[in-house]
Amino acid sequence: MPEFYKKQKFLYPIYSLSFLTLVIITVLTYYDWILGVSAFAIFCLVIFFLIKFEILFRKSLEQYTSDMLTRVKKVNDEALNQMPIGILLYNKDYGVDWANPYLSSCFGQYSLAGWHLHDLADTLLSFVRQETDEDIITLNKRKFRIFARREEKLVYFFDVTEQTQIEKMYEDQRTVLAIIYLDNYDEITQGLDDQLRTNITSQVTSVLNDWALKYGIYLKRVSSDRFLAVLNESILTQLEKGKFDILDQVRESMSKRNIPLTLSIGVGSGVLLLPELGTLAQSGLDLALGRGGDQVAIKQATGKVKFYGGKTNPVEKRTRVRARVISHALKDLVLESSHVIVMGHKAPDMDAIGAAIGILKVAQLNERDGYIVIDENDLDTGVKRLVEEIKHNDELWSRFISIEKALELASNESLLVVVDTHKPSMVIEERLLDKIENVVVIDHHRRGEEFIEEPLLVYMEPYASSTAELVTELLEYQPKRLKLNMLEATALLAGIIVDTKSFTFRTGARTFDAASYLRSHGADTILVQKLLKEDMEHYLRIAKTIRDAYIYKNGIALAKAEDSQYCDQVLIAQAADTLLTMTGVTASFVIAKKKDGTIGISGRSLGDVNVQLIMESLGGGGHLTNAATQLQNSKLDDAEQRLREAIDEYLEGGNKS
Numbered sequence: 001m002p003e004f005y006k007k008q009k010f011l012y013p014i015y016s017l018s019f020l021t022l023v024i025i026t027v028l029t030y031y032d033w034i035l036g037v038s039a040f041a042i043f044c045l046v047i048f049f050l051i052k053f054e055i056l057f058r059k060s061l062e063q064y065t066s067d068m069l070t071r072v073k074k075v076n077d078e079a080l081n082q083m084p085i086g087i088l089l090y091n092k093d094y095g096v097d098w099a100n101p102y103l104s105s106c107f108g109q110y111s112l113a114g115w116h117l118h119d120l121a122d123t124l125l126s127f128v129r130q131e132t133d134e135d136i137i138t139l140n141k142r143k144f145r146i147f148a149r150r151e152e153k154l155v156y157f158f159d160v161t162e163q164t165q166i167e168k169m170y171e172d173q174r175t176v177l178a179i180i181y182l183d184n185y186d187e188i189t190q191g192l193d194d195q196l197r198t199n200i201t202s203q204v205t206s207v208l209n210d211w212a213l214k215y216g217i218y219l220k221r222v223s224s225d226r227f228l229a230v231l232n233e234s235i236l237t238q239l240e241k242g243k244f245d246i247l248d249q250v251r252e253s254m255s256k257r258n259i260p261l262t263l264s265i266g267v268g269s270g271v272l273l274l275p276e277l278g279t280l281a282q283s284g285l286d287l288a289l290g291r292g293g294d295q296v297a298i299k300q301a302t303g304k305v306k307f308y309g310g311k312t313n314p315v316e317k318r319t320r321v322r323a324r325v326i327s328h329a330l331k332d333l334v335l336e337s338s339h340v341i342v343m344g345h346k347a348p349d350m351d352a353i354g355a356a357i358g359i360l361k362v363a364q365l366n367e368r369d370g371y372i373v374i375d376e377n378d379l380d381t382g383v384k385r386l387v388e389e390i391k392h393n394d395e396l397w398s399r400f401i402s403i404e405k406a407l408e409l410a411s412n413e414s415l416l417v418v419v420d421t422h423k424p425s426m427v428i429e430e431r432l433l434d435k436i437e438n439v440v441v442i443d444h445h446r447r448g449e450e451f452i453e454e455p456l457l458v459y460m461e462p463y464a465s466s467t468a469e470l471v472t473e474l475l476e477y478q479p480k481r482l483k484l485n486m487l488e489a490t491a492l493l494a495g496i497i498v499d500t501k502s503f504t505f506r507t508g509a510r511t512f513d514a515a516s517y518l519r520s521h522g523a524d525t526i527l528v529q530k531l532l533k534e535d536m537e538h539y540l541r542i543a544k545t546i547r548d549a550y551i552y553k554n555g556i557a558l559a560k561a562e563d564s565q566y567c568d569q570v571l572i573a574q575a576a577d578t579l580l581t582m583t584g585v586t587a588s589f590v591i592a593k594k595k596d597g598t599i600g601i602s603g604r605s606l607g608d609v610n611v612q613l614i615m616e617s618l619g620g621g622g623h624l625t626n627a628a629t630q631l632q633n634s635k636l637d638d639a640e641q642r643l644r645e646a647i648d649e650y651l652e653g654g655n656k657s
Helices: 003-031 033-081 101-106 122-129 161-172 185-189 194-215 233-241 246-255 274-290 320-336 350-365 381-391 403-409 431-435 467-475 486-500 509-520 525-531 536-545 569-580 611-616 636-652
Strands: 085-090 096-099 134-139 142-149 154-159 175-182 218-223 226-232 263-269 295-300 305-309 339-343 369-373 414-419 438-443 457-460 550-553 556-560 587-593 599-605 626-631
Touching (some): 003 033, 122 134, 142 161, 161 233, 175 274, 185 194, 194 218, 194 233, 194 246, 226 233, 246 263, 274 295, 274 305, 320 457, 339 350, 339 403, 350 381, 350 467, 381 486, 381 525, 438 467, 467 486, 467 509, 486 509, 550 636, 556 569, 569 587, 599 611, 611 626, 611 636
Parallel strands (some): 263 295, 339 369, 339 414, 438 457
Antiparallel strands (some): 085 096, 085 154, 175 226, 218 226, 295 305, 550 556, 587 599
16 A cells, blocks of 8 residues: 555544644633643644645645556556557448557558558458457468457457467377278288288388378388378378378279279377277278278367268178178077067168068068058159059058057167168158167168267178168078068069169179079069159150250269259159260269259269269268269259359369268
8 A cells, every 4th residue: 555545544533633632722721721822832833743744745645646647648658559469449431540559560551540441351340240259360461369349449459370370380289090991901812822912012011101201100000901190180181182192092003903902091180188089090990981991081079070082983892701790690689679660761762662671571580570661651653663562462561660650669679770871860760769779770872970879780881782782681691481572572673773773883793693582582573674664754854854954074964953843852863864874974963953942962973973972062972873962941053053063172182071
């Protein structure tokens, strides 16, 4: 506390005591005037010194106040003009009324008065117009943290360039783990002599070592087909800029020797704990392999996943052993359940219905009741024809139930088998996933970021032509108590034929084995053709949809239906199939409006263009040669523009999701 305040507090009781003293002196004078006069003289002397002291005190107070005001003013002047803090006042038109010298010096100017906020930085003008109170922007190559006082039209600027640089250095140096896997190493080297196997291993290792040396990556081989890579975020950014060209290097290096060897890489980033990084890396690798391999999946702690590569058609590498193991595991799960409920995706196609009938047969072969969930109001023409055939078989039709009935049957003892999809948002009824704990997923699509949580058994083979093919193989290893009847075998065969476009796309040796097995059990190919027939009106609608098709780039054809034309997803897909048959077309995309107001896009390819990656960038998915997506709250012209941008990004290389 300042000294003069102490003195002031000391004077207050003196003044009160003076009045009391005068009263005492008056009483004393009444009894003894000599003593009273002497006391009064002393009192006057004391008062004189007190007044003098008061005058000196006031002068001291005035001097202190003056000094304090001078110091405060000096501090204010220094804060406004000399401290490294920018201060700016703007007007209602977003023009600069005044800026302190520090902020002006950041732009090499004596004064910024008269400038517009837009002249300083577009981001500054956007910030002032928004309601956020704090942000970081770049001004003249420096980073500033800015605070706004919009009522006073005042903005403060704090230079955080060095802070952001340190933060960037910290982010760049964070550890990243990657697991590199040789997709089909075991299949390729099986049966080879030691010298050839060593040569292949040596060549792949040499390419990977050169790549690691180039980017400063620590690379360690941990098994015959697996490597561990340790890098940081800065190196990962460089690899992303190069679209992970190591995939192309290994593929091209091996293709010169006619060896179909590819890489899959799972990357974990965004966390500090090494165990978590390892878990993310392994999860990313599983995701890359589930999508067919020959690609990179970068999994971050936030859950975001980025994909690179995956532009080649996956090589078939399923084995009978895996099919047998999965079939026996499925048998055990069926036996442990009270009944089996099977469902496919919304608007099920022949593959989904055929696979569901196959799983129903698996339940019957293991003496368990099975049911197929179906919505009769959401079927395409071909499936409706199949359902009409099924209705003539009372025993089989009695196993088809509504969504409401399925929800009633669902219990903890139920087994739910999801076929032809692995995305919760795509199943016929998502509530069944919540009510039934035991879930099995059987699918042939490349795995996407969205996936059913914690299934008991997953059989996903992107190398397969269809889910019906996978289920057919599973049936071969089930008990032989019952045989497939003609209609069941035909439904499975129809699923294979539809997804392979009559054995022209994604058709391997195993596909023909499955078809042969079904044919031997009475599958009727003539009935399949009847189920897949198109009526004249439907064909004319397809022709109308692709009437104004055009080549966009590199043989990629685009067609957009008229704004007044409404199409279902099947028609859009068939239009894309038809467009792909045209001369000079390597890939086709058809855009059309659906009755529910969404915009449907279907993509088809002969294999040179990975339409799955293009559709994934728009929120969809599928296979390398056929994929689709749906856009909410969009117009046809906007959808066309977004599709073009996705195609451009794909042609430039790389894909993120």
